[in-house]
Each structure stands twice: as C-alpha cells, then as structure tokens.
Amino acid sequence: MKRFSWFNVTALTLGFAFLYLPMIILVIYSFNESKLVTVWAGFSTKWYGELLQNEAFLNAAWVTIKVAVFSSTLATILGTMAAYVLVRAGRFKGRTLFSGMIYAPLVMPEVITGLSLLLLFIGIGLDRGVLTIVLAHTTFAMCFVSVVVSSRLVSFDNSLEEAALDLGCTPLQAFRLVTLPIIAPAVISGWLLAFTLSLDDLVIASFTSGPSATTLPIKIFSAVRLGVSPEINALSTIMIAIVTIGVIAASLISKQASLRQQRDEQAAARG
Amino acid sequence: MAEQPVFAPWNDPSEKPLIQFQNVTKRFGDFTAIDDLTLDIFEKEFFALLGPSGCGKTTMMRMLGGFETVTNGTIKIAGQDMNKVPPNKRPVNMMFQSYALFPHLSIYENIAFGLRRTSMDKGAIDARIAEMLKLTRLEKFARRKPHQISGGQRQRVALARSLAKAPKLLLLDEPLGALDKKLRQDTQFELMDIQEKTGTTFVIVTHDQEEAMTVASRVAVMDEGLIVQVATPDAIYEAPNSTYVADFIGDVNIIEGRASQSGNKTKLSWAEGQPNIIGTTTRTFETGQTCHFAIRPEKVAISVEEPTKAANKLHGKILDIAYLGNISTYHVELPTGHIIKAQTANTRRLARRTMTWEDPVWISFTDTAGVLLDR
Ligand SMILES: Nc1ncnc2c1ncn2[C@@H]1O[C@H](COP(=O)(O)OP(=O)(O)OP(=O)(O)O)[C@@H](O)[C@H]1O
Ligand SMILES: [Mg+2]
Numbered sequence: 029m030k031r032f033s034w035f036n037v038t039a040l041t042l043g044f045a046f047l048y049l050p051m052i053i054l055v056i057y058s059f060n061e062s063k064l065v066t067v068w069a070g071f072s073t074k075w076y077g078e079l080l081q082n083e084a085f086l087n088a089a090w091v092t093i094k095v096a097v098f099s100s101t102l103a104t105i106l107g108t109m110a111a112y113v114l115v116r117a118g119r120f121k122g123r124t125l126f127s128g129m130i131y132a133p134l135v136m137p138e139v140i141t142g143l144s145l146l147l148l149f150i151g152i153g154l155d156r157g158v159l160t161i162v163l164a165h166t167t168f169a170m171c172f173v174s175v176v177v178s179s180r181l182v183s184f185d186n187s188l189e190e191a192a193l194d195l196g197c198t199p200l201q202a203f204r205l206v207t208l209p210i211i212a213p214a215v216i217s218g219w220l221l222a223f224t225l226s227l228d229d230l231v232i233a234s235f236t237s238g239p240s241a242t243t244l245p246i247k248i249f250s251a252v253r254l255g256v257s258p259e260i261n262a263l264s265t266i267m268i269a270i271v272t273i274g275v276i277a278a279s280l281i282s283k284q285a286s287l288r289q290q291r292d293e294q295a296a297a298r299g
Numbered sequence: 300m301a302e303q304p305v306f307a308p309w310n311d312p313s314e315k316p317l318i319q320f321q322n323v324t325k326r327f328g329d330f331t332a333i334d335d336l337t338l339d340i341f342e343k344e345f346f347a348l349l350g351p352s353g354c355g356k357t358t359m360m361r362m363l364g365g366f367e368t369v370t371n372g373t374i375k376i377a378g379q380d381m382n383k384v385p386p387n388k389r390p391v392n393m394m395f396q397s398y399a400l401f402p403h404l405s406i407y408e409n410i411a412f413g414l415r416r417t418s419m420d421k422g423a424i425d426a427r428i429a430e431m432l433k434l435t436r437l438e439k440f441a442r443r444k445p446h447q448i449s450g451g452q453r454q455r456v457a458l459a460r461s462l463a464k465a466p467k468l469l470l471l472d473e474p475l476g477a478l479d480k481k482l483r484q485d486t487q488f489e490l491m492d493i494q495e496k497t498g499t500t501f502v503i504v505t506h507d508q509e510e511a512m513t514v515a516s517r518v519a520v521m522d523e524g525l526i527v528q529v530a531t532p533d534a535i536y537e538a539p540n541s542t543y544v545a546d547f548i549g550d551v552n553i554i555e556g557r558a559s560q561s562g563n564k565t566k567l568s569w570a571e572g573q574p575n576i577i578g579t580t581t582r583t584f585e586t587g588q589t590c591h592f593a594i595r596p597e598k599v600a601i602s603v604e605e606p607t608k609a610a611n612k613l614h615g616k617i618l619d620i621a622y623l624g625n626i627s628t629y630h631v632e633l634p635t636g637h638i639i640k641a642q643t644a645n646t647r648r649l650a651r652r653t654m655t656w657e658d659p660v661w662i663s664f665t666d667t668a669g670v671l672l673d674r
Pocket of ligand 1: 327330332350351352353354355356357358359396
C-alpha cells in the first residue's frame with residue numbers, strides 16, 4: 029500500500045484542519061489592522077503594542093503565573109506525599125475510604141469545588157486574592173498529581189528503599205536519594221499537569237479570586253463578553269506561542285537526555 | 300606445623316553467640332513462615348542456610364536485617380535485642396536476592412552508596428571502591444548503569460555493595476546463583492578469604508549444597524519454617540539426623556525396616572527372605588521400632604564375586620549405569636524390588652569395565668558405613 033494514498037492525505041488534512049483551523053484564524057486576526065475582528069484590513073502588529081500598555085492584562089498574566097507556579101509546586105509536594113502513603117502503607121483500616129476521598133475531586137463538578145472553597149474562605153474570613161486562588165488550585169490539582177505519582181509508585185521495587193536503609197540511610201535520606209530520583213519523571217509530569225490545569229482554570233478561579241487579583245482566563249472571559257477585541261487575539265497568540273515553545277523545549281530536553289544516555293552506554297561498552 | 304585450634308565456638312559454653320534467635324515465630328496473616336525457631340550463630344562463622352524453595356530462608360534474613368518484624372520471640376545481635384532497632388541502625392548489611400541495585404546510579408555510585416553515609420573521607424572511599432571493583436572484577440564497568448550489564452555482573456555489583464562497608468555481619472541471599480561455575484568457585488574462595496581477613500560473620504542462603512559444603516562452618520537445613528538440623532558440613536553429610544536431611548544433602552539409599560538392638564549393633568529386618576542389615580548406632584531403638592537405614596552410594600561396594608568379609612552383602616542385578624566421567628553410579632535392583640545406588644571411582648578405562656547391564660552382582664557395605672534414623 030502506498031504511504032500517501034489520497035485517502036490518507038485527505039484524512040490527515042481534515043484531522044489537522046479540525047484541530048488547528050480555529051487557532052490559525054485566531055493567530056491571523058491578531059495581526060489585523062482593523063478594530064473589527066471579522067474584517068481584514070491589512071497586516072499590523074499594533075495590537076501587540078497596545079497589549080503591552082494594558083496594565084490590567086499584564087497584572088492578570090502576572091497573577092496567573094504566580095498562582096500556577098505556587099499551586100503546582102504545593103500540589104506536587106502534597107500529592108506525592110499522599111501517593112506515597114497510600115501505596116506504601118499497604119492495607120490499613122479505612123484505606124479504601126481514604127484513597128477514594130483523595131480521588132473524589134477528580135470527578136467532582138468544578139462548580140461545586142469552587143463553591144465549597146468559596147464558602148470555606150468566607151467562613152474563616154480569608155480575603156480573596158492570590159492566596160485563596162493558590163490554595164484552591166492546590167486542592168484540586170493535588171489529586172491529579174497523586175494519581176500520576178501513585179501509578180508510578182505501584183511498580184516501584186520496594187527492596188530498593190530497603191537496600192538504602194540497609195546501607196545506612198535514614199528513611200528520609202532513602203526517599204530523597206533513591207525513591208525520589210527514580211520517580212522524578214512522574215513527579216515532574218505531575219507538576220506540569222498541575223501547572224497547566226492552574227493556567228487554564230476559569231471556574232474555580234472565578235469563585236476564589238477577588239477584586240485585588242484576577243487571573244488571565246477570567247480577564248479574557250470577561251473581556252470577550254463585551255465583544256472580541258483584536259487585543260484578546262494578540263494575547264491568545266502569545267499564549268499559544270508560549271505553550272508551543274514549552275512543548276518543543278520539553279521534547280528537545282528529553283530527546284537530548286536519551287541521546288546522552290546512549291552516548292554513556294557506548295562509552296561504557298568501550299570500557 | 301603448629302596445630303591449628305579447631306574453630307568450633309558452638310561447642311564452647313563460655314562463648315557468647317553473635318546472633319541469637321530465641322523462639323522466633325513469623326506469621327504472614329495465618330501462614331506461619333518461621334515456626335518457633337531457636338538458633339545461635341557465633342562470631343566469625345560462615346553459616347549456611349539450606350532448604351527447599353519457600354521454606355523461610357529469605358524471611359529469616361529479612362528479620363535479621365530488620366525488614367520484617369518478628370511476630371513472637373526475640374532476635375539478638377551481640378546480646379542486644381533487635382526487635383525495635385530499624386535497619387539503618389543495625390550492624391548488618393544484606394545482599395538482596397533480587398540484588399536491588401539503584402537503577403539511577405552507576406556501578407561506581409552503587410558501591411559508594413553505603414560508604415557515603417559514613418564519615419569516611421573521599422580518598423578512603425575511592426580506594427575502598429577500587430578494591431571492591433577489583434575483587435569482583437568489575438573495573439571495566441564502573442561507569443555503567445545497572446541496566447547496561449549482565450545478570451552475573453549485577454550479582455557481583457550487589458555483592459560488592461554489601462561488602463564495601465565491611466560490616467560485622469553480612470547476610471547474603473543466594474549471592475552466587477547467577478555465576479558460572481568457575482567464577483562461582485573463585486568468588487567462594489574470595490568470600491572465605493575476606494572472612495578470614497576481616498573476621499566478618501557471614502550468613503549465606505544457597506540452593507547449592509556443594510557451595511554450602513565448601514564455604515560453611517555450619518549448615519542449617521530447613522523445612523517449612525523449621526530448622527531440621529544444624530551441624531558442620533561433614534556431620535550433616537555423614538550423620539544426618541533424619542531421612543529428610545539425608546535425602547536433601549547429596550545422594551542416599553534409604554531402606555525402611557524394623558529394628559532390634561543388641562549392644563551397639565542394630566539389626567534391621569527389612570524384607571522377607573533377605574538377611575538383616577547390621578548397623579552401628581549410639582542411639583537406642585526399641586525392638587520392633589520402625590527405623591530407616593541410610594547409606595551414601597559411595598559407601599556401597601559393588602562386585603561380581605561374592606565378597607567374603609563384608610558385614611552386609613546383598614545380591615541383585617544391574618538395572619542402570621550412570622557414567623559421570625570420574626565416577627559411575629550403578630543402580631542395582633534387589634529381588635525385593637528395592638533399588639540401591641552404588642558408586643565407584645573410574646580408575647580404569649571404560650572399555651575394560653567388567654560389569655554391564657543385567658549382570659548379577661553383589662553389593663556390600665560395612666556395619667559402620669550407614670546411619671540408622673528413627674524419622
Ligand atoms: N510478605 C509476605 N506475605 C505473605 N507471605 C510471605 C511473604 N513473604 C514470604 N512469604 C511466604 O513465606 C514463605 C517463606 O518465604 P521465603 O521468601 O522466606 O522463602 P525462601 O526460603 O527464601 O525461598 P526461595 O529459596 O525460593 O528464595 C513462603 O511460603 C512465602 O510465600
Ligand atoms: Mg529466598
């Protein structure tokens with residue numbers, strides 16, 4: 029069979045068009061001279077310049093990044109700890125209940141999570157701002173991290189940790205020097221997952237953000253309700269660029285790591 | 300040459316054991332893996348645990364290492380109760396049956412791991428690792444990761460890693476299983492050498508009885524969580540305390556019969572129309588008691604002519620001959636249907652052998668060649 033039969037080519041084109049056409053249109057219109065989004069009036073980068081003048085958007089972007097970094101880091105620490113305990117403790121009374129409770133937020137409607145957090149923050153008198161969004165994002169990202177990490181821990185050979193203890197490590201050292209480096213890829217992908225979840229969360233953030241701190245998705249959403257502006261297109265293009273660069277960088281890094289490993293192998297084979 | 304004092308601390312009541320198992324029981328749920336075990340192991344011993352798969356050898360090691368809690372009883376090391384001491388505080392290193400090498404570290408770093416946890420300075424650590432690499436012939440592989448070497452090499456890394464800290468007590472769970480015969484023998488001698496130099500006490504699990512015989516000061520034969528016999532290798536071989544041990548270690552003929560004792564000689568009537576087997580024993584058997592006569596094939600002589608001066612002789616015919624190069628084992632069938640194995644050294648060339656299949660032959664043995672066992 030030919031690799032590029034007409035059927036294959038059509039299927040591929042249709043699939044990619046379906047995935048990327050909306051984004052391509054968005055990118056193209058971000059370079060539109062006209063203020064009207066649907067009318068093409070020549071090429072221009074003026075909306076990007078205007079975006080840089082827009083305090084509100086810049087603030088929101090900054091808040092979003094802060095929230096994403098802090099909440100994903102916190103969620104990774106807590107989620108890894110929870111996964112570790114659940115996998116290691118073996119069978120104890122109430123284990124099923126406990127693990128079920130950790131995974132429940134995965135299937136909980138975001139609206140409910142957001143609402144309950146809002147009620148909690150009001151109840152304890154915490155002013156809504158960056159802190160509350162960070163806490164909220166940590167809460168719901170933590171269970172995702174714990175799912176990712178515990179699936180790795182299940183296949184982790186327990187005797188490695190025992191060997192570390194045997195060679196004189198304290199339990200904490202054994203975790204830091206043996207367990208953590210081995211499960212690191214899972215922990216990192218857990219962190220990335222938490223980071224992206226936090227970046228594009230709209231529902232929970234809108235419950236827990238206050239007038240002092242708004243995230244980018246909220247900002248975009250409220251701006252769009254007043255009409256799509258070319259500025260929003262520019263902003264979205266930047267976000268697409270950042271994500272693309274991130275993905276390419278990540279794959280390059282992992283490719284290089286595997287290349288290095290291969291080189292090591294060959295070097296070792298030569299003795 | 301000055302006579303070496305015999306190393307037998309287990310016979311000296313004033314000697315303090317290094318390891319004491321006191322009525323130790325280990326249960327997994329309602330399965331009893333170790334059953335009320337009491338055992339002393341002394342300093343500088345090379346103690347071998349032998350037994351079929353699943354009899355509890357690894358479990359014993361893991362309890363010594365601190366990875367398994369004791370259900371009942373006490374384990375003491377150097378007189379100190381170990382039940383609440385965590386693994387990292389025990390003067391013990393263990394080589395795991397699964398090797399448990401750290402996959403993210405090079406061979407070098409694996410061996411260095413334990414040393415880095417001590418206050419040793421860098422130069423001394425490097426020297427020690429070089430020594431270990433040389434000992435296990437891994438110099439060429441120091442920079443590789445565990446997944447880049449062969450199974451036998453991995454086993455040697457595990458061995459080197461556990462040896463590196465020169466612990467007081469070293470637990471080796473089948474340390475040489477994956478090595479070829481030559482390397483295994485070399486490593487056995489190496490281990491004995493290390494033991495002589497450092498005075499480390501070794502507890503070693505092995506499936507290879509020849510290995511246990513070669514290296515061990517004492518051997519414990521286990522069966523389903525129980526220790527059946529603990530003795531020196533020659534005592535285990537020559538004077539097993541039960542048919543289980545006799546059968547487990549080496550090749551053996553076992554004949555069941557009824558005992559009748561006269562002095563230190565015991566007669567065993569074992570089949571209608573056959574002469575009684577006469578054996579020597581220090582035990583006393585009641586008349587008519589069921590009793591087993593166990594004799595090693597190499598202690599059974601085989602001849603074409605009827606022997607004149609043997610305490611026991613039986614007539615039969617050759618059923619099978621197993622030629623093993625240096626020795627041959629003859630399977631002789633007696634008229635009763637019993638099959639007795641007799642072994643001879645092949646000092647003559649094969650072509651001149653006088654006995655062959657179906658030949659009628661005599662087998663004979665002295666009255667001290669076998670042992671009489673009550674179970
Ligand atoms: N964690 C555990 N839970 C339940 N049963 C166990 C556990 N560990 C060991 N056992 C059981 O205890 C018994 C003894 O196991 P152990 O590993 O000590 O055997 P072994 O003598 O080392 O065997 P092998 O020669 O095959 O290594 C086995 O029947 C095993 O199934
Ligand atoms: Mg075992």
